[in-house]
Amino acid sequence: MEYMQAPATSSQGNILCCTCGIPIPPNPANMCVSCLRTTVDISEGIPKQVNLHFCKQCERYLQPPASWVQCALESRELLALCLKKLKGNMTKVRLIDAGFLWTEPHSKRIKLKVTIQKEVMNGAILQQVFVVEFVIQGQMCDDCHRVEAKDFWNSVVQVRQKTSHKKTFYYLEQLILKHKLHQNALNIKEINEGIDFYYATKQHAQKMVDFLQCTVPCRSKTSQRLISHDIHSNTFNYKSTYSIEIVPVCKDNVVCLSPRLAQSLGNMGQVCVCARVTSTIHLIDPNTLQIAEVDGGTYWRNPFNSLVSPRQLEEFIVMDTDIIRNQKLGAGAGIRSNKHTLAEVWVQKTSEMDTAQQYHCRTHLGHLLNIGDLVQGFDFANSNVNDEFLNKMNPSHIPDVVLIKKSYNRSKRVKRRNWKLKEMDKDREGMAPEDERQYQDFLEDLEEDEALRKNVNIFRDASKIPVESDTDDEGAPRISLMEMLEDLSLTDATGGEGADMLTE
Numbered sequence: 001m002e003y004m005q006a007p008a009t010s011s012q013g014n015i016l017c018c019t020c021g022i023p024i025p026p027n028p029a030n031m032c033v034s035c036l037r038t039t040v041d042i043s044e045g046i047p048k049q050v051n052l053h054f055c056k057q058c059e060r061y062l063q064p065p066a067s068w069v070q071c072a073l074e075s076r077e078l079l080a081l082c083l084k085k086l087k088g089n090m091t092k093v094r095l096i097d098a099g100f101l102w103t104e105p106h107s108k109r110i111k112l113k114v115t116i117q118k119e120v121m122n123g124a125i126l127q128q129v130f131v132v133e134f135v136i137q138g139q140m141c142d143d144c145h146r147v148e149a150k151d152f153w154n155s156v157v158q159v160r161q162k163t164s165h166k167k168t169f170y171y172l173e174q175l176i177l178k179h180k181l182h183q184n185a186l187n188i189k190e191i192n193e194g195i196d197f198y199y200a201t202k203q204h205a206q207k208m209v210d211f212l213q214c215t216v217p218c219r220s221k222t223s224q225r226l227i228s229h230d231i232h233s234n235t236f237n238y239k240s241t242y243s244i245e246i247v248p249v250c251k252d253n254v255v256c257l258s259p260r261l262a263q264s265l266g267n268m269g270q271v272c273v274c275a276r277v278t279s280t281i282h283l284i285d286p287n288t289l290q291i292a293e294v295d296g297g298t299y300w301r302n303p304f305n306s307l308v309s310p311r312q313l314e315e316f317i318v319m320d321t322d323i324i325r326n327q328k329l330g331a332g333a334g335i336r337s338n339k340h341t342l343a344e345v346w347v348q349k350t351s352e353m354d355t356a357q358q359y360h361c362r363t364h365l366g367h368l369l370n371i372g373d374l375v376q377g378f379d380f381a382n383s384n385v386n387d388e389f390l391n392k393m394n395p396s397h398i399p400d401v402v403l404i405k406k407s408y409n410r411s412k413r414v415k416r417r418n419w420k421l422k423e424m425d426k427d428r429e430g431m432a433p434e435d436e437r438q439y440q441d442f443l444e445d446l447e448e449d450e451a452l453r454k455n456v457n458i459f460r461d462a463s464k465i466p467v468e469s470d471t472d473d474e475g476a477p478r479i480s481l482m483e484m485l486e487d488l489s490l491t492d493a494t495g496g497e498g499a500d501m502l503t504e
Contacts, residue, residue: 045089050134095115113131115127158194171277177424247296254404275291284364286399307387307390318369319345337364346358417447419459
């Protein structure tokens with residue numbers, strides 16, 4: 001405790017303390033500091049021991065009345081939280097300084113050194129320093145309590161796609177990772193036809209729904225389930241469910257449009273190939289190279305299904321090819337693709353090489369195909385497809401074969417692939433062989449489609465050394481080093497010793 005007084009002049013004399021009689025400089029109280037300390041205690045009414053509630057599970061402190069904040073030891077946030085505990089009892093004094101005193105981290109004690117001032121007898125200002133001890137008491141927060149009670153989520157976003165291939169989900173996963181929307185999810189669970197995202201608040205779930213609606217063509221439904229109701233305070237506890245259904249069309253699917261939709265898209269053919277699925281469905285007519293985009297709203301008003309699954313694709317070998325130049329389109333035709341070349345090709349199934357059966361078709365892959373190349377396609381001539389629009393088409397307008405993509409040696413592509421993608425932490429029992437094959441298809445799509453990988457973060461795989469040989473080079477597309485990112489970690493940023501310090 002200190003006594004605040006005006007500086008004494010050289011002509012000013014001393015007076016005697018009215019209590020103990022020792023000579024002191026004149027002051028408004030006419031008392032020495034020792035007597036004034038025994039007479040007045042300006043820290044009276046301020047508690048010297050305060051309880052501070054702490055949640056062990058999430059390591060947060062309770063900030064009354066009901067919010068929980070993350071604070072490090074001896075941080076400004078923790079200092080502000082401790083002073084708020086004393087604010088109600090310090091209305092009559094002036095806070096001058098506050099700081100932490102060192103305590104053992106495991107002692108569950110936080111000591112705060114506080115300096116205050118107050119005006120006492122006859123205008124004298126008294127300054128006092130004292131210590132407040134905060135006792136840390138354990139209390140589980142509401143969020144952790146819900147987790148322990150297996151009632152941890154407030155809202156769930158159920159993303160579904162009724163298709164046999166998961167290319168759209170793999171692409172969607174990379175977009176979520178790039179924009180870091182998975183960080184607010186309490187749990188991510190993968191099921192047969194989709195993924196479930198669990199959130200603690202409705203706002204985080206709505207943010208994910210808005211992102212999905214801007215990223216992939218889909219439609220959504222919302223439902224609520226009443227969990228509890230307090231009749232006294234008229235409060236309701238709901239669990240919200242957002243159902244997102246993605247269009248059942250993936251990249252490299254063959255589709256048959258309705259006559260009305262095909263006419264509205266520039267009089268393009270009804271049988272089209274899906275080039276890619278982003279925020280819209282990108283279609284290309286293999287007979288004319290016309291391209292069109294179908295958004296989610298247009299699709300659900302004029303739905304169409306995939307005619308073929310990836311398992312039904314067959315391997316063909318190119319016997320002859322002829323580029324078609326200066327083709328004239330009819331009136332009202334839409335935009336043509338500049339990245340593809342129209343060609344007429346003769347192909348033969350690799351499974352029918354001992355026969356003379358060949359198929360003639362038009363394709364949009366004229367810029368890729370040469371005589372002797374392998375290509376994957378769908379055989380319409382020897383298949384039975386049950387589709388509403390295809391059954392009503394003129395048989396002369398249905399092609400015998402629709403070629404989808406050029407085929408390369410997969411094992412060689414895997415060996416020389418020196419990049420990788422990140423994955424979300426989600427609950428699943430393991431990757432089935434079919435899922436692994438579909439994931440490899442998605443990786444090959446990224447190598448072949450530059451527009452698709454612009455929205456994907458691709459990382460250089462330093463642990464994998466690509467294998468090169470003279471027999472490798474068959475023209476398979478690859479991703480350049482310019483498009484790869486460095487996969488940074490704590491070891492890369494700080495070195496071995498720094499990484500150990502940060503992970504302790």
